[in-house]
Amino acid sequence: MLNERPPLRLAYEPDDYLCTWSVPDHAGGWVELPGNLEAKANRPPQGSIYGSVPLRINTGPAGGYSASFPQTVRLPVLRGLLANGGTVFLLDATLRYVSSGEGHLSGSAALAGHGDAFSGFLGRRKTAQPNRENEKAPLISSVRFQIDGLDAVLGASPIKQIKAPFINPDNPRDEWAAYLDPDASGDWNSNSVSLSLRYDARMRAADAYEFRLAFSPVASFIFNESVTLRTAVDDFVEPLRRIISISTGASCDLTYASVELEGRQGQFQVFGSGITQAPFGSSYERLRRQKSAIHAKPDQLSMLDLVLKWRDFAAEHHPLVETYGSMLHARDQHPRSRFLLLIQALEGMYGYETREEYETRRAAHIEERTRILDLVLADDLDSAARKFLKAFLLKNPPSSLEAALTSMVQKLPVNMMDRLAATSLVQQVVAAANPGTTTPNALRIVRNDLAHGKRGYDANALDDTVDVLELIVRGHALRILGCPDAVVERILDTD
Numbered sequence: 001m002l003n004e005r006p007p008l009r010l011a012y013e014p015d016d017y018l019c020t021w022s023v024p025d026h027a028g029g030w031v032e033l034p035g036n037l038e039a040k041a042n043r044p045p046q047g048s049i050y051g052s053v054p055l056r057i058n059t060g061p062a063g064g065y066s067a068s069f070p071q072t073v074r075l076p077v078l079r080g081l082l083a084n085g086g087t088v089f090l091l092d093a094t095l096r097y098v099s100s101g102e103g104h105l106s107g108s109a110a111l112a113g114h115g116d117a118f119s120g121f122l123g124r125r126k127t128a129q130p131n132r133e134n135e136k137a138p139l140i141s142s143v144r145f146q147i148d149g150l151d152a153v154l155g156a157s158p159i160k161q162i163k164a165p166f167i168n169p170d171n172p173r174d175e176w177a178a179y180l181d182p183d184a185s186g187d188w189n190s191n192s193v194s195l196s197l198r199y200d201a202r203m204r205a206a207d208a209y210e211f212r213l214a215f216s217p218v219a220s221f222i223f224n225e226s227v228t229l230r231t232a233v234d235d236f237v238e239p240l241r242r243i244i245s246i247s248t249g250a251s252c253d254l255t256y257a258s259v260e261l262e263g264r265q266g267q268f269q270v271f272g273s274g275i276t277q278a279p280f281g282s283s284y285e286r287l288r289r290q291k292s293a294i295h296a297k298p299d300q301l302s303m304l305d306l307v308l309k310w311r312d313f314a315a316e317h318h319p320l321v322e323t324y325g326s327m328l329h330a331r332d333q334h335p336r337s338r339f340l341l342l343i344q345a346l347e348g349m350y351g352y353e354t355r356e357e358y359e360t361r362r363a364a365h366i367e368e369r370t371r372i373l374d375l376v377l378a379d380d381l382d383s384a385a386r387k388f389l390k391a392f393l394l395k396n397p398p399s400s401l402e403a404a405l406t407s408m409v410q411k412l413p414v415n416m417m418d419r420l421a422a423t424s425l426v427q428q429v430v431a432a433a434n435p436g437t438t439t440p441n442a443l444r445i446v447r448n449d450l451a452h453g454k455r456g457y458d459a460n461a462l463d464d465t466v467d468v469l470e471l472i473v474r475g476h477a478l479r480i481l482g483c484p485d486a487v488v489e490r491i492l493d494t495d
Contacts, residue, residue, distance in 0.1 A: 008280075072096050111269070142259065411476075
């Protein structure tokens with residue numbers, strides 16, 4: 001039972017695959033050469049090519065020929081035919097010929113599918129097709145994928161009710177049954193894209209000793225107009241992954257991805273960095289370990305709306321999305337770095353949300369500064385004094401980290417200031433500082449000490465404070481995405 005494969009299964013396991021590559025010959029045609037594809041988990045694809053590789057030949061003044069090595073060819077896409085009959089597209093391909101009979105290749109991603117996606121690929125050594133060096137990468141009409149925590153944020157289980165012997169005296173003593181929930185899925189639409197979250201099911205029934213029904217959560221984006229793979233991942237899959245990570249408080253892996261290509265049939269499995277190739281099946285034990293603040297179905301939240309809002313904030317360089325988003329999947333980061341980034345995220349968000357008020361203050365400040373300078377400079381001052389005043393009289397109104405932290409902590413539905421004050425780091429700084437030092441003052445002192453290298457702090461003490469700061473930042477992340485207070489409170493009430 002422990003080694004049971006999940007319902008969502010890979011079409012291609014991470015492995016080395018023999019294939020035939022279609023390589024441009026630098027003369028408007030292409031040739032087919034044998035080689036291999038190394039499709040690994042969480043790694044960019046690479047491979048090799050053998051045979052009489054098409055080289056760029058130099059002609060000498062005396063009529064001789066020569067070639068230099070290595071020779072590099074870069075292509076938007078490189079096509080291949082796998083030995084098992086499948087097809088592969090290597091995106092952002094780089095061919096590096098190291099001799100007249102060998103070359104290495106690499107790419108940003110590989111799309112592996114079943115069947116011959118381009119007929120007539122074999123059987124011709126050379127053809128005068130349009131120059132493949134200028135060929136564009138295939139466009140994506142949909143992407144199907146799985147992320148850790150996908151079932152947790154959906155908030156609905158596929159099995160609604162079970163019937164088993166001994167649970168109810170009226171149940172037949174030889175009957176086991178499961179009733180599925182037809183509403184255990186989510187479907188959301190916009191003008192340009194739709195998102196669905198549902199369960200793939202697999203039943204094991206042809207066994208006289210075991211009966212099993214299992215489910216894997218799967219999501220799909222379907223695009224009204226086809227997009228590049230980079231757009232599909234960066235603008236849609238990755239924002240959803242970050243939202244799930246914020247909701248669960250854990251770095252959630254992209255475990256599987258496949259795509260449909262414009263004008264082609266079937267699914268193409270994606271290999272590349274950040275894809276673990278380890279799809280999973282849902283279980284109560286798994287969800288117990290991975291609690292989520294978002295329960296999309298019961299909360300009546302559109303996960304697509306959250307994704308589109310995150311994408312818009314990222315395009316605007318929202319400081320919380322840009323700063324905190326960059327650290328979500330960083331593993332084993334030192335508490336010092338996390339502390340500084342979290343403080344930066346809160347300070348940046350405060351500036352972002354009060355920017356109109358600040359601009360009003362700034363205009364008034366500049367006007368008053370000009371008036372005072374005119375009055376002072378009207379007196380008999382030497383040139384050095386004039387330069388000093390102009391250089392060091394503040395051109396912008398003062399701002400404080402204490403005000404930013406106080407506002408951001410108090411803006412959430414649960415006031416977290418007491419939890420920050422209870423951390424050993426804050427208590428140590430308050431005890432050593434001047435009387436009347438507040439919690440925001442203490443955090444400012446620590447931030448300045450760390451940022452300017454004045455002193456360090458115990459990693460465990462920093463880590464305790466980071467845990468509380470991260471709850472605050474996660475709460476704000478869901479708040480700005482439009483989640484109701486009840487959802488935000490689930491994060492802040494976490495012990």
